[in-house]
Amino acid sequence: xxxxxxxxxxxxxxxxxxxxxxxxxxxxxxxxxxxxxxxxxxxxxxxxxxxxxxxxxxxxxxxxxxxxxxxxxxxxxxxxxxxxxxxxxxxxxxxxxxxxxxxxxxxxxxxxxxxxxxxxxxxxxxxxxxxxxxxxxxxxxxxxxxxxxxxxxxxxxxxxxxxxxxxxxxxxxxxxxxxxxxxxxxxxxxxxxxxxxxxxxxxxxxxxxxxxxxxxxxxxxxxxxxxxxxxxxxxxxxxxxxxxxxxx
Amino acid sequence: xxxxxxxxxxxxxxxxxxxxxxxxxxxxxxxxxxxxxxxxxxxxxxxxxxxxxxxxxxxxxxxxxxxxxxxxxxxxxxxxxxxxxxxxxxxxxxxxxxxxxxxxxxxxxxxxxxxxxxxxxxxxxxxxxxxxxxxxxxxxxxxxxxxxxxxxxxxxxxxxxxxxxxxxxxxxxxxxxxxxxxxxxxxxxxxxxxxxxxxxxxxxxxxxxxxxxxxxxxxxxxxxxxxxxxxxxxxxxxxxxxxxxxxx
DNA sequence: CAGGTGCTCGTCACTCTGACGACAACCTAC
DNA sequence: GTAGGTTGTCGTCAGAGTGACGAGCACCTG
Numbered sequence: 001x002x003x004x005x006x007x008x009x010x011x012x013x014x015x016x017x018x019x020x021x022x023x024x025x026x027x028x029x030x031x032x033x034x035x036x037x038x039x040x041x042x043x044x045x046x047x048x049x050x051x052x053x054x055x056x057x058x059x060x061x062x063x064x065x066x067x068x069x070x071x072x073x074x075x076x077x078x079x080x081x082x083x084x085x086x087x088x089x090x091x092x093x094x095x096x097x098x099x100x101x102x103x104x105x106x107x108x109x110x111x112x113x114x115x116x117x118x119x120x121x122x123x124x125x126x127x128x129x130x131x132x133x134x135x136x137x138x139x140x141x142x143x144x145x146x147x148x149x150x151x152x153x154x155x156x157x158x159x160x161x162x163x164x165x166x167x168x169x170x171x172x173x174x175x176x177x178x179x180x181x182x183x184x185x186x187x188x189x190x191x192x193x194x195x196x197x198x199x200x201x202x203x204x205x206x207x208x209x210x211x212x213x214x215x216x217x218x219x220x221x222x223x224x225x226x227x228x229x230x231x232x233x234x235x236x237x238x239x240x241x242x243x244x245x246x247x248x
Numbered sequence: 249x250x251x252x253x254x255x256x257x258x259x260x261x262x263x264x265x266x267x268x269x270x271x272x273x274x275x276x277x278x279x280x281x282x283x284x285x286x287x288x289x290x291x292x293x294x295x296x297x298x299x300x301x302x303x304x305x306x307x308x309x310x311x312x313x314x315x316x317x318x319x320x321x322x323x324x325x326x327x328x329x330x331x332x333x334x335x336x337x338x339x340x341x342x343x344x345x346x347x348x349x350x351x352x353x354x355x356x357x358x359x360x361x362x363x364x365x366x367x368x369x370x371x372x373x374x375x376x377x378x379x380x381x382x383x384x385x386x387x388x389x390x391x392x393x394x395x396x397x398x399x400x401x402x403x404x405x406x407x408x409x410x411x412x413x414x415x416x417x418x419x420x421x422x423x424x425x426x427x428x429x430x431x432x433x434x435x436x437x438x439x440x441x442x443x444x445x446x447x448x449x450x451x452x453x454x455x456x457x458x459x460x461x462x463x464x465x466x467x468x469x470x471x472x473x474x475x476x477x478x479x480x481x482x483x484x485x486x487x488x489x490x491x492x493x494x495x496x
Numbered sequence: 497c498a499g500g501t502g503c504t505c506g507t508c509a510c511t512c513t514g515a516c517g518a519c520a521a522c523c524t525a526c
Numbered sequence: 527g528t529a530g531g532t533t534g535t536c537g538t539c540a541g542a543g544t545g546a547c548g549a550g551c552a553c554c555t556g
Contacts, residue, residue, distance in 0.1 A: 020272045021310075024269075061269070062271075062355075064353060068344040068345075091342065093339050093341060094316060096273070096310070096357065097316075105312060107271075107316070177503085178504090179502075194545070196505080197546080197547095200505085221501075221554075222500070222553060222554035223501045223553060224501085224503045224554095226503055226504090239542090242487075244545090245486060427533080427534075442514070443534075444515090444534090444536080445514065448513095471521080471522055472533055
């Protein structure tokens with residue numbers, strides 16, 4: 001397409017800051033895992049202005065030629081060592097309150113990541129420490145920026161998503177038992193589930209679990225050894241696995 | 249918090265374009281409605297570079313002090329006259345491919361809006377025409393930017409959302425019949441539904457529909473007059489209303 | 497070997513659903 | 527007014543899915 005004078009004018013006008021106010025764009029990652037039966041989120045202690053010393057979700061600025069998804073995975077890998085292929089990554093949404101960052105106008109694109117229990121993360125640049133915090137124990141009022149709202153959205157999305165998709169397997173290793181998967185559901189939903197009905201449901205839903213031919217593994221503290229499964233090919237669970245609804 | 253020299257330096261550093269590359273941020277609106285039994289989307293014919301003459305979703309740049317949600321509703325109202333209170337508005341997600349806009353780096357936050365059948369929209373500024381297009385008839389390859397992907401995400405989100413939430417009522421007027429609501433489901437899902445089972449399901453799900461005390465209205469071309477309902481207070485449908493699954 | 501633990505399979509009552517019959521309440525045509 | 531068409535609403539029934547268990551299996555430790 002040849003560029004006429006008219007187009008050239010419009011092209012240049014695109015850089016008029018009055019018409020197109022400049023934003024910074026960041027990614028923030030809600031990285032969830034299940035540790036010791038509890039749903040945990042990865043938080044970093046900031047070492048830079050603003051909110052120095054405060055807790056925040058890992059994340060950072062998107063570079064000029066970087067895709068949003070790539071930026072999220074990149075920041076994640078740099079700060080925690082989580083490789084993309086052992087985790088589930090999905091976009092959570094955009095957060096763009098005009099005053100969410102005191103420095104400047106920032107729109108943050110939040111990502112939700114599920115990973116199995118991982119080796120201890122190491123602090124990256126501009127960060128004092130990195131820690132897993134049970135989501136129940138997070139003091140929302142102490143989180144930097146609007147990360148309390150981002151975290152809440154991530155946890156709620158996770159709870160809903162376990163119902164109709166097989167993503168819970170992303171919290172487990174490559175191979176896992178039905179009980180391990182059940183512990184994931186129990187930790188995310190915060191309710192106990194009947195082992196027998198859970199077993200019937202998960203093994204009976206087509207495409208959810210694929211039995212691993214190899215024999216059953218050891219049992220840690222006694223009990224019949226469990227069969228191993230891998231994640232199946234289904235993208236959606238039919239029928240869905242509904243969490244028990246609290247009665248009023 | 250007093251601002252030390254150190255903080256001041258960091259504060260100023262925030263405006264270094266090498267560290268914080270400038271983005272433009274836009275909102276794009278997937279406005280869906282049901283007209284003549286078909287799910288339709290509002291598209292505008294662009295009158296400006298780039299994609300002049302091409303079809304696109306309505307939308308525009310977010311202003312410097314404007315909230316994202318506000319910006320979406322504002323552009324929507326300006327271009328179509330849809331008031332926020334007669335429609336359902338939710339964020340769809342962020343689209344930020346580095347080359348989605350040939351002019352500059354743009355991140356677009358897409359919004360999904362459901363509205364009842366509306367009076368004909370009027371073209372706004374920088375727009376040649378505004379038209380309702382059945383989503384089945386949209387030529388995805390001719391849409392500007394990545395609006396084909398945005399539209400596809402919006403339609404898929406709408407289809408999924410009808411299952412577990414009462415948002416389908418947003419496609420109807422203040423008061424509506426069960427049949428009108430059923431036509432919405434049929435148009436969005438593209439499948440016929442059994443009127444008797446649909447009636448049992450919708451009137452039986454707690455919080456979905458509230459009968460209007462006033463007597464039944466007229467029937468247009470014959471048939472027993474239908475009872476009128478308003479939207480109930482439920483935010484989620486329990487149990488969900490699952491769309492019939494295609495068999496393979 | 498006894499008893500504990502956790503895995504897996506069964507049973508049963510209940511709810512929800514899809515498919516359909518039947519009647520009610522309106523219309524228009526004759 | 528009566529016949530016949532159209533749409534709304536209520537009922538029925540068989541089958542699938544679920545919650546709440548019981549019970550046996552396969553490992554452990556003492």
